[in-house]
Amino acid sequence: xxxxxxxxxxxxxxxxxxxxxxxxxxxxxxxxxxxxxxxxxxxxxxxxxxxxxxxxxxxxxxxxxxxxxxxxxxxxxxxxxxxxxxxxxxxxxxxxxxxxxxxxxxxxxxxxxxxxxxxxxxxxxxxxxxxxxxxxxxxxxxxxxxxxxxxxxxxxxxxxxxxxxxxxxxxxxxxxxxxxxxxxxxxxxxxxxxxxxxxxxxxxxxxxxxxxxxxxxxxxxxxxxxxxxxxxxxxx
Amino acid sequence: xxxxxxxxxxxxxxxxxxxxxxxxxxxxxxxxxxxxxxxxxxxxxxxxxxxxxxxxxxxxxxxxxxxxxxxxxxxxxxxxxxxxxxxxxxxxxxxxxxxxxxxxxxxxxxxxxxxxxxxxxxxxxxxxxxxxxxxxxxxxxxxxxxxxxxxxxxxxxxxxxxxxxxxxxxxxxxxxxxxxxxxxxxxxxxxxxxxxxxxxxxxxxxxxxxxxxxxxxxxxxxxxxxxxxxxxxxxxxxxxxxxxxxxxxxxxxxxxxxxx
Numbered sequence: 001x002x003x004x005x006x007x008x009x010x011x012x013x014x015x016x017x018x019x020x021x022x023x024x025x026x027x028x029x030x031x032x033x034x035x036x037x038x039x040x041x042x043x044x045x046x047x048x049x050x051x052x053x054x055x056x057x058x059x060x061x062x063x064x065x066x067x068x069x070x071x072x073x074x075x076x077x078x079x080x081x082x083x084x085x086x087x088x089x090x091x092x093x094x095x096x097x098x099x100x101x102x103x104x105x106x107x108x109x110x111x112x113x114x115x116x117x118x119x120x121x122x123x124x125x126x127x128x129x130x131x132x133x134x135x136x137x138x139x140x141x142x143x144x145x146x147x148x149x150x151x152x153x154x155x156x157x158x159x160x161x162x163x164x165x166x167x168x169x170x171x172x173x174x175x176x177x178x179x180x181x182x183x184x185x186x187x188x189x190x191x192x193x194x195x196x197x198x199x200x201x202x203x204x205x206x207x208x209x210x211x212x213x214x215x216x217x218x219x220x221x222x223x224x225x226x227x228x229x230x231x232x233x234x235x236x
Numbered sequence: 237x238x239x240x241x242x243x244x245x246x247x248x249x250x251x252x253x254x255x256x257x258x259x260x261x262x263x264x265x266x267x268x269x270x271x272x273x274x275x276x277x278x279x280x281x282x283x284x285x286x287x288x289x290x291x292x293x294x295x296x297x298x299x300x301x302x303x304x305x306x307x308x309x310x311x312x313x314x315x316x317x318x319x320x321x322x323x324x325x326x327x328x329x330x331x332x333x334x335x336x337x338x339x340x341x342x343x344x345x346x347x348x349x350x351x352x353x354x355x356x357x358x359x360x361x362x363x364x365x366x367x368x369x370x371x372x373x374x375x376x377x378x379x380x381x382x383x384x385x386x387x388x389x390x391x392x393x394x395x396x397x398x399x400x401x402x403x404x405x406x407x408x409x410x411x412x413x414x415x416x417x418x419x420x421x422x423x424x425x426x427x428x429x430x431x432x433x434x435x436x437x438x439x440x441x442x443x444x445x446x447x448x449x450x451x452x453x454x455x456x457x458x459x460x461x462x463x464x465x466x467x468x469x470x471x472x473x474x475x476x477x478x479x480x481x482x483x484x485x486x487x488x489x490x491x492x493x494x495x496x
Contacts, residue, residue, distance in 0.1 A: 084307055
């Protein structure tokens, strides 16, 4: 589904990705983890074509994405920071995205699930951070696409919405979709992720299931295992 | 691209600034006509205002709009849309709405004053056409500057500097060079220099069309010989068109290489 070979990207002198190789073939939930500034968002944005890599190749659905844009029709993306055009209302924004994508959508269900009805006619600039994130979630989940990329989906959500988000994610997974998720909430990752991709200093440092990670680091607790893996190299 | 254009156009139609711009021109048109009491004279005064103000407003508005719509752009980039169509759609949205404000704002008072019955109609249309060209050119340049500079303050600074250079400093340098090299034949040089700057080009074009080139002395005669003919007119418009196309081309080129 996604094949990344030898991906390099630097911003000025700051090398963010240094030769990432990643293959994602099956459906399931892949958690992309790593310390702050390890290149998670850059990696995701490269797949989306928002960041242009310096070197390396990315293919999505078995064809290279270089200079292409139509493949994004099959990707749903939830950006990390929910920034929206401020003078649109929630309803207008959703309608606009539907109009741009020209795909059947199920926004009404999601809006009622996340209890967004009272906000539909409000301007996006007046919404709270958590409500904006809910709008973000509606826009990411309303289309039926085989690949979903969620960058920090839990930001600003209250516990009830968090539970709904997890249910949504599981529902999409059960349809056989591939989900890429980044998060710093380890409890959340442990609950939903099938496989961990750990980025460190611009490279994939570990890839495998949570069980394998625990075995490798000899830690029983997932959060500690993740914290330990960053030091693993120096200890070993 | 048309969809993006539609959305940014709607967006602008709802923003206060388009109306401020429109009302400003409306007011300007009425005041000029009231003070001059004559269509042709009002057209000349208007030219001086348009030549300087239209580029300034195009520049400021272009930069401002681009920085304000950054979120919108990021949202669009994740959608199945071609990059160049996102940026070009936004650009045409801004440039079209500015042009519309200019045309309606100035057109309404002049039409009410009886433009269609007067001989000034051609001069006035030329004024509007060059005004539209200037809007497109400077909005395009502003978009380029904003796209190349993440830092808003820097972007604004460069954009204003660009306007200042083309609207004021360029003329100063031009005059200075004419004085320094007084002893040489400068016809071709001044002709080329006037054509290399879209503001000067528009000004010369309008001045000559208004038939007041006698004021320009000998150089005016040379200019008249060049711009007054049909081929001169075509070349000048060709150049204005080139000035309008270059920023658009560079915008689509730059947008393909930019990270978000």
